Amino acid sequence: MNIEVRQSARERAQRVKPAVIDCDIHPKAPLDELRPFLAKRWCDYLDTYGVRSRHGFAKGYPYPKGTPQAARRDAWPPGGGLPGSNLDFMRAQHLDHYGIELGVMNPLSPSGQGEQNPEFSAALASAMNEWQIAHMSRPEPRLKASIIVPYEDGEAARAEIHRRAGERDYVQVFLLSRTAEALGRRRYWPIYEAAVEHGLPVGIHVFGYSGWAMTNTGWPSFYIEEMTEHATSSQALVTSFIMEGVFARYPDLKIVLLESGFAWLPALGWRLDRIWKRLKDEVPHVDRAPSELIREHFWVSTQPMEEPEDPDHLMEVMEWIGWDRILFASDYPHWDFDDPFLALPPSLSAERRDAIFAGNARALYRFA
Amino acid sequence: MPTLSAIDCDVHPGVPDIKALLPYLDDHWRDQVEDRGIPSLESISYPPNAPITARPDWRGPKGVAATSVADVGRHVFERWGAGVAILNCLYGVQLVFNEDMAAAFARALNDWIVAEWLDRDPRLRASIVVPLQNIEHAVDEVERRAGDRRFVQILVLAMGETPLGRRSYWPLYAAAVRHGLPIGIHAGSAYRHPVTSLGWPSYFSEDYAAQSQAFQSQVASLITEGAFAKFPDLKVVLIESGVTWLPGFLWRFSKFWRGLRSEVPWVDRSPAEIVRDHMRLTIQPFDAPPDAVERAIDHLRSDDMLLYASDFPHWQFDGDDTLPPGIPESLKRKILVENPIATYNRLKGGE
Secondary structure, X not given: OHHHHHHHHHHHHHOOOOOEEEEEEOOOOOHHHHHHHOOHHHHHHHHHHOOOOOOOOOOOOOOOOOOXXXXXXXXXXXXXXXXXXXXXXXXXHHHHHHXXXXXXXXXXXXXXOOOOOHHHHHHHHHHHHHHHHHHHHOOOOOEEEEEEOOOOOHHHHHHHHHHHOOOOOEEEEEEEOOOOOOOOOHHHHHHHHHHHHOOOOEEEEOOOOOOOOOEOOEOOOOHHHHHHHHHHHHHHHHHHHHHOOHXXXXXXOOEEEEOOOOOOHHHHHHHHXXXXXXXXXXXXXXXXXXXXXXXXXXXEEOOOOOOOOOHHHHHHHHHHHOHHHEEOOOOEOEOOOOOOOOXXXXXXXXXXXXXXXXXXXXXXXXXX | OOOOOEEEEEEOOXXXXXXXXXXXXOHHHHHHHHHOOOOOOOOOOOOOOOOOOOOHHHEOOOOOEOOOHHHHHHHHHHHOOEEEEEEOOOOOHHHOOOHHHXXXXXXXXXXXXXXXXXXXXXXXXXXXXXXXXXXXXXHHHHHHHOOOOOEEEEEEEEEOOOOOOOHHHHHHHHHHHHHOOOEEEEEEEOOOOOOEOOEOOOOHHHHHHHHHHHHHHHHHHHXXXXXXXXXXXXXXXXXXXXXXXXXXXXXXXXXXXXXXXHHOOOOOXXXXXXXXXXXXXXXXXXXXXXXXXXXXXXXXXXOOOEEOOOXXXXXXXXXXXXXXXXXXXXXXXXXXXXXXXXXXXXXXHHO
């Protein structure tokens, strides 16, 4: 045991900073930077009616966040502006500090996703896509962009993917988890068809507002419940992908679950296997065991990584999921950020740590 | 120490037909059933003919299973060797929108259970079905039936109108503690909301899968609202939940509690600890392949939490494998006998 520890300490000393690909960075587009990419009609609309998600609050959220903007308190740029809005500060505080080799940007708002007005949703999504390139990935090649799509309109989403996919800086199609219907439903299939056509994974990040109660037993009271709930809506969406037969139709489709945690995934696969065995005649289009389909088509990201009382239990769960399916994510600049220096369990072998930090993302996103 | 036999904590008596309840309804509701042609309160949580609802070889001539004391006894007692079984009747009283009708049917159902089941086999126990549509009706029903010690639990469904921790439900928990009755949360929905937070799914398979998500939300709600801080003696049994969703959920929930506990300052210790102290789970179904069962149980970090249940007549296992293969030998006595007795106060002392 002592020998192993010494070896691992020496290894760490030799390689001060391992290569890190961060699969979940949240840039924030200041409205003034977004406006040039929006038609005047939609600028006026934004000023007059604002963003209307599928909840009742004109400003803010149904469940007040734990911190302003759900951000780390030290992530506010010294010169002003919102966390994630200043590229120089993001470089200094995150990319340079941690030696991030590549970072995938997942813009959350204002991106038009889940916006009630479908045309406005499409216009905002498109603007956010242009902004990511113009203001972030072009000046900072370490940052890669996500194609934001107005997912409630499958055809508009397909068109947006076709419009953007030729630009190599876009590395995935981006959806939120809480959609008006579960994501396996056919209305969303044009998105998957276009993603597969362009060889892009589909990243599904938690949040958004489905318009339905946030749990299947009604509205909870607290933000802490909303945060735990992301795992349950993610379970419902994975179930939907499996039971609707999406992977039989799109065998090359790759799904990345972002910020949903992952310890729930093996148990869900086991549950679906049992159900499928018993109720197969209901879903004849599901031609393989659900756990196999999950193992083949889903990737997970680390943050917020579950923290068992016994750290070995986490290793077992990672083993069940598959060491080649786990991607490092920091969630910068949000309050529950995972520090690349500290986040991964120290007992991981160097090989597995490197796979999670960078190797798996490199293979998935085809980074050279 | 006397030899104790197993306690089956989840058996479902089948209401053969709504007519079976007529003798137990008051005149008004008996007339309503006939005048309005109310066909049945059966729920789509268990579509009557679906494989999960009853194993084919357990169905009676009309397709319904477990409709008599003899039928249940033949399996649960004679075949699988339980000494006591707890009846959880899933007839869809909780789905009814008219709160007076719900209360009338809950009364009828509980009275039917007494007359047709408990009075006919001393090995049977039951849960009190309550109409949560109105908390006063629910508490009244507990008060009406709690004097009968053969009722050992209060039964609610995993999906209702609002999460179960909400303070509007607390009078029920006060009554539960007063009478030493655990709250049993059983898979099922009142269908006040779609069975997922993403709307109505296409398939029944998804509906059944979503039950385990409801349990996660209920555990989060009961803890964050402070139900266990308010009622330190409150016990909750999660019935037919699937079990293996729990550890990963608690790791997530406890992590967020550390980050966000200022929002719920009355939660003064880790949710994982609270669950170990206050919650129990029945073992059918157990969502894991045999080679992962022991590891999954280890992740619970407690030998006290699992309760034996056949879930008869739901089709959870083939043959007579009532215990999921893979459960360690050393735990069997705890699961079969000791944990149920420790959970259900009214099973203690030979009552």
